Amino acid sequence: MKKIFLNESDIPREWYNIVADMPNKPLPPLNPLTKQPVGPEDLSPLFPMELIKQEVSAERYIEIPDQVQEIYKIWRPSPLYRATGLEKLLNAPVKIYYKYEGGSPSGSHKPNTAVAQAYYNKQEGVKKIITETGAGQWGTALSFACAQFGIECDVYMVKVSYNQKPYRKILINTFGAQVYASPSNRTQAGRNILAQDPDSPGSLGIAISEAIEIAAQDEHTKYALGSVLNHVLLHQTIIGREAEKQLEYAGDFPDVIIAPLGGGSNFAGLAFPFLKHKLEGNSNVRCVAVEPASCPKLTRGKFMYDFGDTAGYTPLLPMYTLGHNFKPAATHAGGLRYHGASVLCSQLLKDGLIEASALQQLECFEAGVLFAKAEGIVPAPEANHAIAQVIREAKGLRKKACKKQYYLIYVVMAL
Amino acid sequence: MKKIFLNESDIPREWYNIVADMPNKPLPPLNPLTKQPVGPEDLSPLFPMELIKQEVSAERYIEIPDQVQEIYKIWRPSPLYRATGLEKLLNAPVKIYYKYEGGSPSGSHKPNTAVAQAYYNKQEGVKKIITETGAGQWGTALSFACAQFGIECDVYMVKVSYNQKPYRKILINTFGAQVYASPSNRTQAGRNILAQDPDSPGSLGIAISEAIEIAAQDEHTKYALGSVLNHVLLHQTIIGREAEKQLEYAGDFPDVIIAPLGGGSNFAGLAFPFLKHKLEGNSNVRCVAVEPASCPKLTRGKFMYDFGDTAGYTPLLPMYTLGHNFKPAATHAGGLRYHGASVLCSQLLKDGLIEASALQQLECFEAGVLFAKAEGIVPAPEANHAIAQVIREAKGLRKKACKKQYYLIYVVMAL
Helix, strand or coil: CCEECCCHHHCCCEEECHHHHCCCCCCCCECCCCCCECCHHHHCCCCCHHHHHHHHCCCCEEECCHHHHHHHCCCCCCCEEECHHHHHHHCCCEEEEEEECCCCCCCCCCHHHHHHHHHHHHHCCCCEEEEEECCCHHHHHHHHHHHHHCCEEEEEEEHHHHHHCHHHHHHHHHCCCEEEEECCCCCHHHHHHHHHCCCCCCCHHHHHHHHHHHHCCCCCEEEECCCCCHHHHHHHHHHHHHHHHHHHHHCCCCCEEEEECCCCHHHHHHHHHHHHHHHCCCCCCEEEEEEECCCCHHHHCEEEEEECCCCCCCCEEEEEECCCCCCCCCCCCHHHCCCECCHHHHHHHHCCCCEEEEECHHHHHHHHHHHHHHHCCCECHHHHHHHHHHHHHHHHHHHHCCCCEEEEEEECECC | CCEECCCHHHCCCEEECHHHHCCCCCCCCECCCCCCECCHHHHCCCCCHHHHHHHHCCCCEEECCHHHHHHHCCCCCCCEEECHHHHHHHCCCEEEEEEECCCCCCCCCCHHHHHHHHHHHHHCCCCEEEEEECCCHHHHHHHHHHHHHCCEEEEEEEHHHHHHCHHHHHHHHHCCCEEEEECCCCCHHHHHHHHHCCCCCCCHHHHHHHHHHHHCCCCCEEEECCCCCHHHHHHHHHHHHHHHHHHHHHCCCCCEEEEECCCCHHHHHHHHHHHHHHHCCCCCCEEEEEEECCCCHHHHCEEEEEECCCCCCCCEEEEEECCCCCCCCCCCCHHHCCCECCHHHHHHHHCCCCEEEEECHHHHHHHHHHHHHHHCCCECHHHHHHHHHHHHHHHHHHHHCCCCEEEEEEECECC
């Protein structure tokens, strides 16, 4: 069997909230002026109340609304593959599974949270959502989700990706949304950056600032973030919960889970449902977050309070960060060019419950080409980071003649 | 239920050969010099013997080799969707299913035959395969398939698509194959075209000539075609055979099947297994092939013997054609820019067993945007033709207040 499918009726009906099981709960976000924990009133100009509740919830499971479940069925459940081709090439004591989120309407895991966020906004009467996008995946996902609920959508796309990926703009437009290259001259935040550096390639931090600035100006317009925040990570746990069922059918449990980390949502989505077993003392599963060496917040950043965006519009978040003014190099893995890591992933890393690894771009691309030839799926530059890490580990195990390790990694398609 | 999945064990183990059931068998291809039917010796410089046998076979079912079945499992079985979103928008007496081949490694149905062709070539010791590609789908599929079997691959890509779709070139290169824009100066056929028209946007006919010219020069190098030929259509029947099982689970049988027609392979792949029931007198299913108004061989071409390529290297094929020198406009549906239709589809059309419809590009794109918003999947320009046709028919049925019609259409993703 090459892949393990589930039926639509097997799609989990609840998201998993790891906060319930964390030994050290995440520190609260702070209001940058008062240095006091932010309350719902600080967040309500940007987010609908239901998402604010989820952001601070300590409930272990949160029910997925029926309408969200219905839309999930367009691409869920997603297949879990056995990487038979890669295993053969590596010839090491490893069994490798990969959860493939590339079959979604935008080609990544992003619609898992986009649909949920659009749903809650619609419930609360929001007419328009503004967002940013790095590699274009999140912008496509949100424009798809907004089309499903009849909500308008504007996307600020990091300029380097906007230029590298013109077809992403076409996809977003096809779903009826508008796209602007960021930094733009439509916002004060954008104009400030352009004044300093007219050729700025942009960054997620800048694009977030632009989107927030516009969203905050109109009461019927909200903001949506594609990663980092607790509620985003929550929605992504559908990935890991499905994978858990699939591995159960296969009779396996992973020793190591590997996923790339940009803001933290695909990593958390895949890893948290398995990490739960470790937090409960029932497993020693290693969860490895892989970041680009050019944007190494987990391995070389500091755990501190920092802004989530470049202009300093967001609350202060307790996280591993390179500083909100960090300018990541214009590498191809646009989805990993973010200065910070989600609060939940940061706390778990600080507590030694997850691991981090930073890899060079060329090693990752070589891994992606190898994977494409072996598995027939050309993975995205972001996903290549997870593949490169599993290849590294497999080579290490081969040398040491270790006992077989079971790997679960995250993969999406290149386009 | 949004979609009907099958298990890997449900993948059909045989392809269906419609020749066994056709009331009028297809006329033989002719040697252009002797005007006599071509024999295996005419084809053996280009194709492995097993594919030549399939090309002339009258067996109803042909077994799918185990190794091909294993590779099929990377993306098969493919989902059959109920187009609930589109149905709601149309508000007409229609129930619409679509078979979605967009989840394959190259994003279309092409790997169904690419893998089979690469397999039979490998069995007979072929080291390298040369091919053409229109929109880039076939070239990607064959380079993926060749990577699976360790065969070298060169792709001649129609220049207009080569320029419109640079990322297709990257995909093909990632699988280890080479791509050349056609017409190129690497062949006599290409040089002749460039001498007449240095700005030629190319066409499938020209690209086929280039690939054949190179392949014929070396005994270890063969040629592969992505559509038109009987064995290609045969391999694609896996699509319709799966869809038949899926509709059986749903308790339905289609009244109308709609698919775009470039050379004929996706149309035949979806329609032939259902058409079998009509040929047996058990069904009145309508099978509608949709072509672009700018390349209307089915609706405005002639049924006659013509070359399959522009330079006149192929045998003469009995088919609906616009003439092998026809220059299709540089429209976006690159996969439909071919002057002829497969021999099998042509004979069936001549005998009134299938229908044809020609649609304008703008109507097709509008249909595609509607579909994207309704279903969340952005369809390819080629697939838009089938969607536009179903929308036309649904509007007609709504006006006439007809009884509900069950549609089955073919869809792939845009990228």
